[in-house]
Amino acid sequence: MYKVLIVDDEFFVRKGLIGLMAWSKLQFEICGEAENGKQALDLIERLTPDLVIVDIRMPVLDGLELIQKVKAEGEHQPLFIILSGYPDFSYAQQAFRYDVSDYILKPVDEQELTATLKKIANMLNQKQLLSITREKPLVETVIESLLQTEPSEQVMARIAHALELPLSSSYTYIIAEIQDGLPQGEIDYFPALQASLQRYFHREGQPLLVHVRAYNQYGFIVPQLLDEQSETERTNYAKLLDMLERELATTIALFIGHKASHLKQIAHSGSSAEECLNYRFAAGLNGIFMASELLELPLYYFDVDEELHSKLIYEIEANRKDGYNSAIDAIFIVFQERHFAQGAVTNTIRRSMIAIINIIRQLEGDEKDLRWLDELLHWQMKYRNLKQLKHVFLHFIGEAAEYITEKRGEKSEGSIEKVKKYIDSHYKENIYLKGIAAEFHMNPVYLGQLFRKNYGVYFNEYMLSLRIEEAKRLLRQTKKRMYEIAELVGFQNADYFATQFEKLEDMTPTDYRNKMTGKK
Known part of the structure; x- marks a missing residue:
């Protein structure tokens, strides 16, 4: 500054x-x-x-x-x-x-x-x-200037002389991200990283352009890889990654920009390395994210499908470990296969957390009782790959499922019987699934699926059958008008009542009454 x-x-x-x-x-x-x-x-x-x-x-x-x-x-x-x-x-x-x-x-x-x-x-x-010297290079200024602007020929000549680097050569900007599961800056990897890179590129005792970035990241500009002519780029970077992980004793990801043919053109390589960060959750890249392979692939910026989300919440409410583990596996496979951007992953995790917190609050619980809540809320500060995120998410989900079961205070089967008795007693009123779910402190999706599992019909189908059976009784035993019967059995609209009646009985309410009373 x-x-x-x-x-x-x-x-x-x-x-x-x-x-x-x-x-x-x-x-x-x-x-x-x-x-x-x-x-x-x-x-x-x-x-x-x-x-x-x-x-x-x-x-x-x-x-x-x-x-x-x-x-x-x-x-x-x-x-x-x-x-x-x-x-x-x-x-x-x-x-x-x-x-x-x-x-x-x-x-x-x-x-x-x-x-x-x-x-x-x-x-x-x-x-x-221009004040750079070989003994004391202003590395931060050099890198930031090269990444932000294209320096003059005079400045470039001075940099190249001080760092003993050729101007017209192959250079690449790389972001090395430390994925140690610790907060930013907890361990200073800079000295070890710099020493390892100097050895790898045979530059012991000579300056190498390495600088500290945010989020446990280090950026560096590297010359042509030693074995570039004989092996593929990915193979060479795999060797570099293996050496760095071994010497720094931690998990690392490399985000590798496009090659520049001249040192002063490194800004393009830097911007493409930054773009590679968006692909950190793509499948099968084994810690090496190369702009040459990735930047043509479209990123996915939306949420997971509603069906997957609903299945996860249902299995959590049912406290079925195999079920919610399977749902989480499916969600994380989608993250990788569709190339979810980091923002889309964050939104999916947040959506699940909000749904779980709402269930807990309906049960008059406190989400702060969950030990893994804070860890998941701030996962981006510590966890930087899908394996780490999935580990935290699984712990949170498992803890939340147990907590919800404990707060509900009874088995699902007992609860669903009470729900059915409530429907049987109140079906003539203007009741609906969401309201009943709130009454029994359940998630509406979970309640609907649980009801169908236990009774073989959907909630709405069961409600309709109760109302139509009562309507048939009234049609047989009273002389009430159609709009009166519709209102008495819980329909707000007489035409809608007639439509639903005909759908179930294959005749209109009037035809049914005539048939039952012997009228033609």
């Missing part, structure tokens, strides 16, 4: 400028504020900012005087951007005489300032790169 000092005599202008920009995304951070040029002089020497953004008119010492004084006397020489409320050519002319980086009029336009900051960040990157 490059440091920025804001200098303006108006408090709200300073705060507005600080809040206007996403500074960190542009490689900058605010290191201080000053309300006049004199304060700024002291802060420049003390804080050594890389960039000073200064108002042109201020009390005590104005912006131009500050720049003049720093240029003439300062030990530290930052870059300057001038802000001015005066579109006066003479001011701008004088400012550029002092070699300021830009002259921006107030009110500040976000896009204009963003473009200026990007230009300055690139300039500072190039400046740092």
Whole structure:
């Protein structure tokens, strides 16, 4: 990050400028504020900012005087951007005489300032790169600059000389992801990784471009693989992966970008390696994810099919270990075969968790009682492959199934008998599966499947048969009108009642009444 000092005599202008920009995304951070040029002089020497953004008119010492004084006397020489409320050519002319980086009029336009900051960040990157020496390379700056911009020929020549690397050669950016099942940064693998790579590429004692990324990842730029001419790329990377896992004593995945034919073109290799991260759950890749093999394959961004999800929830409610294990196996096979993107995997896991939590809450339980809940909620912080995720998911599901059974406090068979008795007593009312499920603290899908398993018919079919049988009794024994009978047996609409009656009895309610009473 490059440091920025804001200098303006108006408090709200300073705060507005600080809040206007996403500074960190542009490689900058605010290191201080000053309300006049004199304060700024002291802060420049003390804080050594890389960039000073200064108002042109201020009390005590104005912006131009500050720049003049720093240029003439300062030990530290930052870059300057001038802000001015005066579109006066003479001011701008004088400012550029002092070699300021830009002259921006107030009110500040976000896009204009963003473009200026990007230009300055690139300039500072190039400046740092030019200071590289073989003894002390600025590795982080080198890699980040190569991945973000295409440096000038002068800078590239200096990098190549310092690192003893040819410019025109085959280079690849690789992301090595440590999959140790531990939170980010718990173990520092950087020294061991760097040493292993230096040995593998025969560069002991020489610089190698390796840097630390987020999420337990390390990025590095590698030259042509040693056996590239004699073996396939995948075979060579398999050897590299095997060596790294053996020497670092942990599970690792390699995400390998496209080859670049020149060191300054490594940004394309870096972006393609980033894209490979989306394929981490694809099948059969054995820890080696290559852009050349993967990036033409479509990713799946949706959820698993409703049938699979419903089966899992049903088996959890029934607390059948073989059943929910089988459902989980099927879900994880789908993840791999359809190339689920990480977001789609996350959504599927979250959907199952929400369904389980809702069941627990209906039973007046507390999901926080589940020891594996927090582990699964934050799985992305520790678990980075399907095997690890599946292990955590299985533990959570098993614990949740036992908890739900315990909270329900009785066997499923006993519960379903009570449900049937409830239906038999209330079928004339406006009852429905979801409402009954809530009454008995069950998931509606689970209840529907359990009812059919025990009684051989679907819930709706059983309800309809009860209502039609009662309607037949009323048709035989009373002279009530059709709409009255429909309402008495639980139908809200007389036409719908007539349609359903005819479907089951192959005759209309009127024909049935006539037949039963002997009328023609």
